[in-house]
Amino acid sequence: MPLVWLNRLFPALLLVLSGCSDSTRPIPEIDSSNAYLLAVKLVAFGKRYAGTEENRKQADFIAAKASAYGASVSIDRFTRHTAGGLIEFANITAEIKGKSSDFIIIGSHYDIKKIASAPDFEGANDSASSSALLLEMIRAVKTSGCIPPVTLKFAFFDGEECQIAYSENDGLWGSRNYAEELKKSGLINKCKAVIVLDMIGDADLNVTLPANSDRKLVENVLKAAGKLGYGQYFDMKNFEILDDHQPFLQQGIPAVDIIDFEYGTCNAYWHTGADKIDKISEKSLKIIGDCVLQLVLSSMY
Numbered sequence: 001m002p003l004v005w006l007n008r009l010f011p012a013l014l015l016v017l018s019g020c021s022d023s024t025r026p027i028p029e030i031d032s033s034n035a036y037l038l039a040v041k042l043v044a045f046g047k048r049y050a051g052t053e054e055n056r057k058q059a060d061f062i063a064a065k066a067s068a069y070g071a072s073v074s075i076d077r078f079t080r081h082t083a084g085g086l087i088e089f090a091n092i093t094a095e096i097k098g099k100s101s102d103f104i105i106i107g108s109h110y111d112i113k114k115i116a117s118a119p120d121f122e123g124a125n126d127s128a129s130s131s132a133l134l135l136e137m138i139r140a141v142k143t144s145g146c147i148p149p150v151t152l153k154f155a156f157f158d159g160e161e162c163q164i165a166y167s168e169n170d171g172l173w174g175s176r177n178y179a180e181e182l183k184k185s186g187l188i189n190k191c192k193a194v195i196v197l198d199m200i201g202d203a204d205l206n207v208t209l210p211a212n213s214d215r216k217l218v219e220n221v222l223k224a225a226g227k228l229g230y231g232q233y234f235d236m237k238n239f240e241i242l243d244d245h246q247p248f249l250q251q252g253i254p255a256v257d258i259i260d261f262e263y264g265t266c267n268a269y270w271h272t273g274a275d276k277i278d279k280i281s282e283k284s285l286k287i288i289g290d291c292v293l294q295l296v297l298s299s300m301y
Contacts, residue, residue, distance in 0.1 A: 026298055027293050030092070030290055030293070035289065037063070038131075043062070043276075046225050048123065049114040050161065058110060063093055063094075063136050067094075075093075083163040083165075091155065091178055094134075096148060097151050102194055103153050105191060105195070106192045108133070109156040111158050114163070115271055118271065118272050122212065127160070133197060133288060133289050157175045159174045162280065171242075172242075175244035178247070191253050194245055195256055196239070198257065200259070201279075201281065205281075208261045209221060210237055210240050210259070211238055213255065214255055216254065230287050249284045264279075
């Protein structure tokens with residue numbers, strides 16, 4: 001999970017999102033029970049640190065489940081020298097074709113942090129909640145028969161957590177590699193937005209949209225939440241958060257981080273043994289899932 005920075009605003013970037021493929025068709029419904037069950041299954045893989053067998057098994061599960069739900073799945077494996085040694089990472093992309101080849105990335109990291117002081121750390125909220133919700137969103141969209149206005153790329157990033165301290169050689173490995181590959185491939189101009197989800201299962205939901213998010217995207221997240229009656233769960237903050245949206249911002253792609261960085265009193269559950277499955281709720285998963293699908297599928301502007 002991310003490191004908080006001090007006040008410093010990024011310039012606003014323009015966001016162009018196509019309208020809904022069928023304005024008469026309701027937004028696909030999130031099955032919060034399924035999202036929660038998926039989070040339980042991810043936690044059950046155990047110590048899912050980047051480079052471990054548990055993490056590889058989790059990655060295989062994510063890829064298989066996304067494929068079973070009807071998405072086109074690809075896995076990008078890459079090896080890097082890190083502060084913790086040589087590690088093989090795997091980014092998973094589950095794609096749902098839209099009416100346009102332009103695309104939006106909806107991302108979550110699926111690795112958890114190795115914490116010597118918290119050997120019982122489960123990472124139920126950080127990162128099972130957001131990864132499970134991405135899988136449920138894939139299921140919801142494919143089951144509904146909705147054709148998105150633009151292609152949706154659900155990206156499961158590996159190696160978000162740092163081994164020691166965030167730097168060019170520690171942390172954000174998956175998202176940095178993904179953003180770099182977009183640039184190399186020449187597809188960067190077709191990426192219209194990146195929406196990163198992190199720690200979104202907290203039963204006491206307080207989404208803190210950080211200052212280093214694209215301002216237009218922040219406005220549209222708040223607009224989507226308000227339209228659904230969820231506005232009280234979202235707020236814009238005046239501090240920055242280092243998270244998987246940052247590498248995309250650095251490439252000039254509009255990106256937003258949807259994160260609840262108030263996990264327990266004074267963030268007491270973050271990166272501790274308290275981050276267990278009983279701390280997340282179906283309601284919170286549904287609120288975030290509904291808002292993201294409202295954002296990417298409806299004609300709001």
